[in-house]
Amino acid sequence: xxxxxxxxxxxxxxxxxxxARVDAEAYFDDLAKGLPALLKxxxxxxxxxxxxxSDFVRFNHARIRQAGHVDQAYLSLRLMDGGVEGxxxxxxAISLTMSGDLAADLxxxxxxxxxxxxxxxxxxxxxxxxxxxxxxxSRNVRIGRLPDGIEMASTVTxxxxxxxxxxxxxxxxxxRGFASSFGHHNWHAVSNFNxxxxxxxxxxxxxxxxxxxxxxxxxxxxxxxIRAANDVAVLRQPLRPIEPGAYRVYLAPxxxxxxxxxxxxxxxxxxxxxxxxxxxxxxYEGKARLSPLVSIAEDTAGxxxxxxxxxxxxRPDRVSLIESGRGEELLVSPRTAREYDRQQNGAENGNEAxxxxxxxxxxxxxxxxxxxxxxxxxxxxxxxxxxxxxxxAGVTGMTRFxxxxxxxxEAVAPTNVMRFDDSLYRILGDHLTGLTASREFIPDxxxxxxxxxxxxxxxxxxxxxxxxxx
Amino acid sequence: MSALPLxxxxxxxxxxxxxxxxxxxxxxxxVEEDSETLAVRKGVPQPYARSIDRGAMVxxxxxxxxxxxxxxxxxxxxxxxxxxxxxxxxxxxAKTSVIRFPTPPDSAPRGQYASSVETxxxxxxQLFALVxxxxxxxxxxxxxxxxYASLEIRSTTHRYLTNHGGDVAQTFRFVxxxxxxxxxxxxxxxxxxxxxxxxxxxxxxxxxxxERSGFAAAGATVAREAIELLEAxxxxxxxxxxxxxxxxxxxxxxxxxxHPLELDRILGDERNMAGTSFVTLDxxxxxxxxxxxxxxxFDPTRREQFASYAYDDEGAPAEREFLIREGVLxxxxxxLLSQARARHLLGDHVDLGGVANARSSSWNRAPIDRxxxxxxxxxxSTIDEMIAGIERGVMMKTNVSWSIDDSRNxxxxxCEWGRLIENGRLTQxxxxxxxxxVSATFWRSLKAVGNxxxxxxxxTPFCGKGEPNQVIRVGHASPACVFSDIDVFGAEGGA
Numbered sequence: 001x002x003x004x005x006x007x008x009x010x011x012x013x014x015x016x017x018x019x020a021r022v023d024a025e026a027y028f029d030d031l032a033k034g035l036p037a038l039l040k041x042x043x044x045x046x047x048x049x050x051x052x053x054s055d056f057v058r059f060n061h062a063r064i065r066q067a068g069h070v071d072q073a074y075l076s077l078r079l080m081d082g083g084v085e086g087x088x089x090x091x092x093a094i095s096l097t098m099s100g101d102l103a104a105d106l107x108x109x110x111x112x113x114x115x116x117x118x119x120x121x122x123x124x125x126x127x128x129x130x131x132x133x134x135x136x137x138s139r140n141v142r143i144g145r146l147p148d149g150i151e152m153a154s155t156v157t158x159x160x161x162x163x164x165x166x167x168x169x170x171x172x173x174x175x176r177g178f179a180s181s182f183g184h185h186n187w188h189a190v191s192n193f194n195x196x197x198x199x200x201x202x203x204x205x206x207x208x209x210x211x212x213x214x215x216x217x218x219x220x221x222x223x224x225x226i227r228a229a230n231d232v233a234v235l236r237q238p239l240r241p242i243e244p245g246a247y248r249v250y251l252a253p254x255x256x257x258x259x260x261x262x263x264x265x266x267x268x269x270x271x272x273x274x275x276x277x278x279x280x281x282x283x284y285e286g287k288a289r290l291s292p293l294v295s296i297a298e299d300t301a302g303x304x305x306x307x308x309x310x311x312x313x314x315r316p317d318r319v320s321l322i323e324s325g326r327g328e329e330l331l332v333s334p335r336t337a338r339e340y341d342r343q344q345n346g347a348e349n350g351n352e353a354x355x356x357x358x359x360x361x362x363x364x365x366x367x368x369x370x371x372x373x374x375x376x377x378x379x380x381x382x383x384x385x386x387x388x389x390x391x392x393a394g395v396t397g398m399t400r401f402x403x404x405x406x407x408x409x410e411a412v413a414p415t416n417v418m419r420f421d422d423s424l425y426r427i428l429g430d431h432l433t434g435l436t437a438s439r440e441f442i443p444d445x446x447x448x449x450x451x452x453x454x455x456x457x458x459x460x461x462x463x464x465x466x467x468x469x470x
Numbered sequence: 471m472s473a474l475p476l477x478x479x480x481x482x483x484x485x486x487x488x489x490x491x492x493x494x495x496x497x498x499x500x501v502e503e504d505s506e507t508l509a510v511r512k513g514v515p516q517p518y519a520r521s522i523d524r525g526a527m528v529x530x531x532x533x534x535x536x537x538x539x540x541x542x543x544x545x546x547x548x549x550x551x552x553x554x555x556x557x558x559x560x561x562x563x564a565k566t567s568v569i570r571f572p573t574p575p576d577s578a579p580r581g582q583y584a585s586s587v588e589t590x591x592x593x594x595x596q597l598f599a600l601v602x603x604x605x606x607x608x609x610x611x612x613x614x615x616x617x618y619a620s621l622e623i624r625s626t627t628h629r630y631l632t633n634h635g636g637d638v639a640q641t642f643r644f645v646x647x648x649x650x651x652x653x654x655x656x657x658x659x660x661x662x663x664x665x666x667x668x669x670x671x672x673x674x675x676x677x678x679x680x681e682r683s684g685f686a687a688a689g690a691t692v693a694r695e696a697i698e699l700l701e702a703x704x705x706x707x708x709x710x711x712x713x714x715x716x717x718x719x720x721x722x723x724x725x726x727x728x729h730p731l732e733l734d735r736i737l738g739d740e741r742n743m744a745g746t747s748f749v750t751l752d753x754x755x756x757x758x759x760x761x762x763x764x765x766x767x768f769d770p771t772r773r774e775q776f777a778s779y780a781y782d783d784e785g786a787p788a789e790r791e792f793l794i795r796e797g798v799l800x801x802x803x804x805x806l807l808s809q810a811r812a813r814h815l816l817g818d819h820v821d822l823g824g825v826a827n828a829r830s831s832s833w834n835r836a837p838i839d840r841x842x843x844x845x846x847x848x849x850x851s852t853i854d855e856m857i858a859g860i861e862r863g864v865m866m867k868t869n870v871s872w873s874i875d876d877s878r879n880x881x882x883x884x885c886e887w888g889r890l891i892e893n894g895r896l897t898q899x900x901x902x903x904x905x906x907x908v909s910a911t912f913w914r915s916l917k918a919v920g921n922x923x924x925x926x927x928x929x930t931p932f933c934g935k936g937e938p939n940q941v942i943r944v945g946h947a948s949p950a951c952v953f954s955d956i957d958v959f960g961a962e963g964g965a
Contacts, residue, residue: 056938060739063568067559068538070834070938071552072525078517092518097525097542112522122595124515150562157566166741168937198742204877206741275616276654277661339514383745386873388884388904389961391659396882398875400745417875419882419906423962447938470880470906 024051024175025141025187027102031075032179034106038113039079039181045113046131046184048076048310049177051098052451055149057169059197062160064153072450073098073175076310077109079116080129089125092116130334130344132312135183140307143191144214146171152193155218159225163232167197171216174451176306188306190214190453194445195221198401199228205414207231208254208381208401212443231402240405240413246465248376250369250406253440257456258382259427260296260359262395265387268298268321269352270330274340279393279424284327288425291432295360296322298331300346303356304443304453315346321354325429359458362435371409372434372462378404378411382420393424396469419470427463436460482526485546486631493532493557494573497632498549499783500526501833508598509620510605515598516620525833530556535564536571540834569811578636579787583780585643586773587676597621600686607689608651611697615659616652619689621645621680622669630785638781644943645679646672646931649688653696660699660901662886664688665717665928666868672929672943673774682774695887698899705888705903705960711863711917712905712956713856716926718885720946721869723844724933726909727759727766728944730878731793732935733804733824734839737811744935745876748910749799751812754822757799760913765847766794768803768825769947776929776945777842784837786826793825793844797914803827805839831940838936843929843945849919856918856952858894864958865889865896866903874909882906902961912953920949 028049035045051073058065078093094112098105146152149171156169171193178186194212207228211221251259266272267280282288300307301317309315311334320328331347331354347353364372377399385397399418404411423429436459444452482500489496502524509516525542526549537559539552591597601619608617624644631637649664664683665671673679680686714722730747734740749757770778770788779788786806793801804812804824812822828837857865871884888903889896907915929945 054938058739058937060568060737060741064563064566065568065739066536066538066836066838067563068529068540068836069552069555069559070540072540072542072834074523093520095519095521095523097523099543099545099548101543101545115520116518119518119594122598123518126515126517128514129517150559153563154566166738168742170938196742200738200741204746204875208742275652276656276659277616277652281659383876384873386871386882386884388871388882389902392962394962396871396873398873398880400876417877417880419873419875419880421882421962448934448941470882470908 024173025189027100028175028177028187030102031105032177032185034102035109035179036181038110042082044080044181046078046180046312047178049175050074050450051175052172054170054172054451057149057153059156059160059168060166062157062163062165064157067153069149073100075109077112079113079120080131081120090120090123091126091129092119092123128335128338130311130338131180131182133182135180135312136314138186138307140187141189142214143189146191146193146216152216155221156195159222163225163229164200165197166200167195169193169195170447170451174453178308178310178312180312182312184308184312186306186308190304194443196445199232201232201235204417205235206401207235210445234404234411235402235414237413240415242377242415242418242468244468244470246467248373249463249466250373250376250378251461251463252380253442253458253460255379255382256458256461257442258385258397259395259424260357260456260458262385262387263424264353264357268331268354270332270340270342271336271352273330279387279390280327281391284330290322290325290425290428291430292324293362293432293435294322294325294428297358298354299356299358299457302358302457303455305355306453309346309348311349313344313346319345355454357456361437361439361459364434364436364462366436366438369436369460370406370411373406374409375407377415378406388421389423394421395424396421418468420467421469422467427466431464431466432461433464434462482544482629483631483637485544485549488546489550489553491530491553491557493530493560495531495633496553496556497529497630497636498526499833500629501626503624503626503832505622505624507620507622508594508601509618510602511618512616513605515602523832526552527833527836528552528556530560531571531573532557532560533564534570535560535567537563538836569814571807572810574632574634576634578632578634579781579785580637581780581787583640585641585674587643589677591623591677604649604685604689608693610690610693611653613653613655613697613700614651614693615654617693618648618650620648630781630783632785636785638785640779640781642674643676644672644674644776647680647683647685649685649692651693651696653700655700658700660696662692662696662699663868664692667870668930668932670717670720670868670928670930672776672931673927674776674778675774679774699887699901702899702901705864705900705958707959709955710958711860711952711954712958713860713863713865713891713950713952715865715867715950716928716948717868718866718883719846719948719951720928720930721872721883723846723946723948724841724944725872725874726878726881726912727794728803728841728844730909731803732839733802733808733812736802737808740935743937745878748877748879751816751822753799754802755800758797758914759794759799760797761916762797763849763916763919764794764797764913765792767792767845767847768827769843769845770826772843772927772947775843775927775947777943778945779842782826782828782837783830784828786828788826791825801825803839803841805837808839829942831942835936835938835940838940840935840942841933841944843947845947846919846949846951848922848925848949851918851920853920853924853950856920856950857891857896859918860891860952861893863891864900864903865891871904879909881909900960903958904960905956905958907956915953915955916951917954918952920951924950
């Protein structure tokens with residue numbers, strides 16, 4: 001299904017932005033300048049700033065269910081005692097809501113540091129503490145052409161007339177900052193939108209798609225809604241029930257994203273591997289392999305993430321994780337690096353998972369996907385995946401939204417939702433017969449706590465004997 | 471525990487009194503949460519982490535339309551700006567709103583709630599020593615490759631003020647103990663936990679929650695069971711009875727009763743994200759959801775339970791209600807707004823009723839229909855009677871894997887620990903126990919419900935739903951239950 005256009009290059013446009021955005025950056029500059037004065041003795045600090053000014057609009061039946069605005073800002077402040085060359089003895093961290101009033105927020109930070117100071121002496125030494133002591137500066141600003149959320153919502157309700165449209169729009173600026181005692185000053189600001197919606201025919205029969213980017217264009221949205229409506233037309237055909245069994249399937253990029261996301265539950269984590277909990281343990285131990293068609297990398301250069309991770313290390317442009325079906329590098333956070341004597345490579349402590357995942361394309365022409373499938377199931381979305389057998393990469397989940405039965409290259413009928421239970425070593429191993437030549441860039445649309453900057457870029461996949469169980 | 475004083479909420483009331491708007495109704499919902507985590511992994515203290523989150527959401531209902539604005543700026547200027555912005559959203563969307571929002575009645579909610587704390591918390595140093603000791607206790611075998619013990623304590627203050635004179639103040643203390651131990655012999659890996667890897671045991675209260683959880687002894691117990699699983703055979707496959715213990719029942723209740731009964735899902739709000747429901751509006755009052763042994767309550771009054779409260783986030787007073795009685799579907803998990811929307815669809819003469827469940831994850835998310843405490847009422851069977859009544863089956867404990875379709879029907883769940891039941895007796899431990907079924911028929915296979923002695927009060931802080939996404943606290947209390955003729959299976963790899 002649709003996604004935002006590929007950025008092509010890492011967004012490095014420098015824009016003065018609207019006044020509010022300049023204010024956000026100026027605020028962070030002043031905050032970062034004010035923090036060192038709050039330290040005592042040999043103390044050092046790092047801080048990560050995460051803020052957004054978001055308009056959120058929910059739609060149901062092409063009308064507005066719930067709409068509003070969220071202005072939020074958080075500072076994660078870490079105090080280290082005796083921080084020398086990244087080998088501080090002790091650390092304690094606190095996350096604070098920032099009100100936007102610099103004086104009040106610095107006073108809040110000062111009280112917070114006092115509370116951490118009270119904790120630190122009671123904490124044992126932390127042998128795994130590692131921060132980047134070679135500070136650097138970076139600035140990455142990409143400001144899109146966005147109307148206000150009210151205008152965008154109005155466009156959606158106008159274009160949704162006549163459709164059972166249900167969805168969600170998130171739009172506005174996102175800010176990320178990092179500063180430290182070691183000379184870091186990193187600023188990252190984007191202003192973008194993500195509108196994800198479904199057009200329903202009935203009950204659980206729907207076509208899901210999305211429109212995301214930096215420049216809002218009603219004509220583009222209109223085209224996407226028309227295409228989704230065409231998909232819904234196929235859903236009006238009589239249902240073709242599918243019995244449990246093995247089927248040839250085409251997994252559209254959104255469905256592949258769900259499968260590959262299961263790999264990221266520890267699969268690329270050096271810590272999970274070291275503690276024998278990785279679902280890709282056998283792959284990285286050379287006891288199993290995937291199809292030679294499968295190559296996966298953490299591609300920060302092609303994604304949307306800030307340049308610096310939360311211990312102050314620069315994210316490498318690219319880390320090859322799987323190359324031609326064989327395990328390559330793992331993602332190593334600073335704590336894991338310290339614990340297992342490895343080199344960190346830009347991963348986050350507690351989250352050694354790709355943030356800008358890139359899966360290599362194949363050779364199947366995207367215009368001939370159904371012809372390549374022949375007879376089988378065209379699956380646009382998978383849903384609610386979980387491990388059924390973690391150590392063997394066994395995964396279960398459901399089909400969802402537009403899933404069609406295809407005969408001789410033509411979509412002929414929608415199907416009932418089906419549960420699959422199969423191993424990634426089969427799905428992306430011996431049973432993988434091809435990948436599409438073009439890929440989709442899919443930004444993370446989740447908004448738990450905050451809007452995200454992670455993304456995936458991947459092709460569609462053709463798989464034989466995909467196992468349905470219920 | 472708290473070194474920093476929480477912001478007194480009276481200033482919010484003072485500021486609220488100075489706000490001006492010509493909207494028919496507006497409210498400020500202030501939330502402050504102070505949380506602290508003490509953790510040790512494999513003998514190494516994890517970085518001390520604390521969070522203080524505070525802010526307010528202003529909501530407006532005017533001329534049948536609704537808008538909200540959330541801000542961390544709690545000054546008069548900040549809240550006034552949020553109020554004006556929320557009013558702006560309401561005015562701008564009045565003609566395209568999914569329903570004409572009813573203006574809340576003039577009888578404004580006024581009341582208070584505070585978590586019941588029986589025993590004061592020990593000092594931070596004492597708690598940290600306990601956490602370290604629990605982790606140390608897990609190091610019983612060279613095959614223990616990972617261990618983690620933690621205590622999280624959250625203190626939360628809510629204040630809800632309306633221009634109709636509503637004033638609700640609620641304070642909560644949440645305690646979340648957690649222990650996880652992983653054992654590996656190089657070819658297989660098994661992880662065992664204290665009631666689940668996602669905080670299955672979590673309650674409101676003080677130090678008594680830590681005591682009730684069995685945290686102090688859990689390091690060694692959980693480690694022994696991880697080793698036991700490593701050496702156990704794979705769970706057999708076939709159709710058989712399952713005896714689900716409360717730390718799996720909580721997941722079964724949550725996914726295949728709780729979510730399908732959320733009225734906003736039934737009304738279609740979640741179809742783009744969390745999904746729809748196989749339950750339809752016409753089922754209430756007549757649909758046989760489960761066997762006659764099934765009694766399900768929405769119960770915010772159980773004081774130690776994780777999601778107890780006196781008022782929901784829109785000021786509705788919370789009371790215990792039966793949702794399923796003797797197997798028959800009675801009432802949805804629907805807030806006042808959802809109830810009004812259902813009446814709009816069905817006609818004013820049809821009132822499905824509902825519960826006080828308009829809830830939000832924090833100050834920066836708007837309330838939607840959520841579970842709170844959703845419980846299965848105890849039955850009459852002892853655990854021995856339930857086991858004796860099973861010729862061939864598996865006792866399963868502690869959820870580890872969960873997946874269900876977007877209508878909340880076809881599910882597949884896995885547990886950490888299983889034990890065979892053969893000819894009415896517990897026999898060997900088995901690993902990787904899984905089962906699958908369909909909600910619409912599964913609950914009708916309920917053949918025995920445990921009594922109070924099998925009953926545990928569980929919960930989770932990780933229920934996800936909504937757009938924008940929200941993760942919220944829920945509680946699930948349940949006795950052990952037996953289901954007949956279920957599709958059971960082990961891991962395909964077997965290991």
